Amino acid sequence: MHDKIQSYLAPRRRDALDLLRRLVEIQSGSRNKPGLDRMAGEMATVLGEVLPDVRTLPFTEHGNMVQAMTAPAAKGRKGIVLVGHMDTVFPADTAFTAFREEGDRCHGPGVYDMKGGLVVAVHALKTLKHLGLLDDIPITVLCNSDEEIGSPASRPWIEKEAQGALAALVFEGGGADKNVVTGRKGRLGMLLTVQGQAGHAAKGGAKASAILELAHMIVALEGLNDGRDITLNVGLIEGGIGPNTVPELATAALDARFLTPQGRQRLEKDLNRIVSRTTIPGTVATLIEQSGRPAMPQSEGNRRLYAMAREQAQIFGYDLPEELRSGVSDANFIAGLDVPVLDGLGPVGDLDHSDLEYILKDTLSERAALTAATIAAIWNHATSA
Known part of the structure; x- marks a missing residue:
């Protein structure tokens, strides 16, 4: 044949x-x-x-x-x-x-x-x-x-x-x-949104900056990369309206990959942990899955x-x-x-x-x-x- x-x-x-x-x-x-x-x-x-x-x-x-x-x-x-x-x-x-x-x-x-x-x-x-x-x-x-x-x-x-x-x-x-x-690998495409409180940047003092909170979360999210099972990338960030305004809103688009269904479960657990614990008082974060494929x-x-x-x-x-x-x-x-x-x-x-x-x-x-x-x-x- x-x-x-x-x-x-x-x-x-x-x-x-x-x-x-x-x-x-x-x-x-x-x-x-x-x-x-x-x-x-x-x-x-x-x-x-x-x-x-x-x-x-x-x-x-x-x-x-x-x-x-x-x-x-x-x-x-x-x-x-x-x-x-x-x-x-x-x-x-x-x-x-x-x-x-x-x-x-x-x-x-x-x-x-x-x-x-x-x-x-x-x-x-x-x-x-x-x-x-x-x-x-x-x-x-x-x-x-x-x-x-x-x-x-x-x-x-x-x-x-x-x-x-x-x-x-x-x-x-x-x-x-x-x-x-x-x-x-499987994939999750997600949007992370941080809500803060707007204000005048010149006033100084404590500020509920959505961008500052997002920066803390990005560092934690990138730390989830383990070299094999989990791969995560923050590829697009947006926020603020100008340099003299405390940013009220900031977003980040995430791409995460995982080898197994168990890897996905571990990834989702870690994502929820990071998003639920804000560092900057007065800010709150939400994470929405926009697309995905199983492993x-x-x-x-x-x-x-x-x-x-x-x-x-x-x-x-x-x-x-x-x-x-x-x-x-x-x-x-x-x-x-x-x-x-x-x-x-x-x-x-x-x-x-x-x-x-x-x-x-x-x-x-x-x-x-x-x-x-x-x-x-x-x-x-x-x-x-």
Whole structure:
């Protein structure tokens, strides 16, 4: 089978690059609904060439999304869920819009995060169709439009479709050493608000300065970093109206990461302790969770998927290291359902979220071959058990 997979994909490397170019040249920042709707239309068309059941899901406040299924999945059979996002971090007015090929690399917005991953998924499905396997395997493909802003609209949909699945594969970019992702830290995005008492700065004496209290809390919050389990960053602070006024209000935006559910519990306990104990009399603080994703531990189920994928890679002639990433993805939500999930199946590259973003061209086909073989292995294991 592996020789047949490579024989099918090898002459189609240019097709993969041409599809990537088409997707990258559609500006699809998370807030650019017209661009995202064009992306959804393109993905629906491409997936419609492979799968018999393709649906475009309309959204008012977010870009439209796409769900595509094999015939068994369309009949309600649970199987394998493939997940990829169509949005990028680059806004509609960005100057970073061009796709270009340069040596063994491709550059452009989303080539790595994660339009390259969408191309990998499409070509893996085309390969399975060529091999005659799609008629039997229940596969559901989910393309969402809001991952880069926390998946607020797509999370319930992803969780509904992934619930009870045999496995899920997510197509964020692969690691520099061809790594795939078996675990991710969870994330909390929070807003800390300190309320003080306004006054004239020239009067001196004791003052209920919201900024001064916030400064004390920032030092305590940054002290929660432990080098492994907990990572916390205060990335944006605002407050006050002028240098001669005691600030009545100050805020700080926090990003916190944790490895395990237990780590989250410990983090929340420490956050509540810090916020409840003000240092400056006359001030009070509140902390509101604005977004978040559960941790994706390197579970036994994830490791079983990884072992199957690694076996396929070794047959193809290379090793496949696993990786624990601090960044989050939609794989975190799926892991929270106790569904085995493997992430990082997109092409190898780097420098995402910048205008230097790139992938290695040949890894589009390489990852498509790995994905096709892994899907076949998962299904063979499930049906022979």
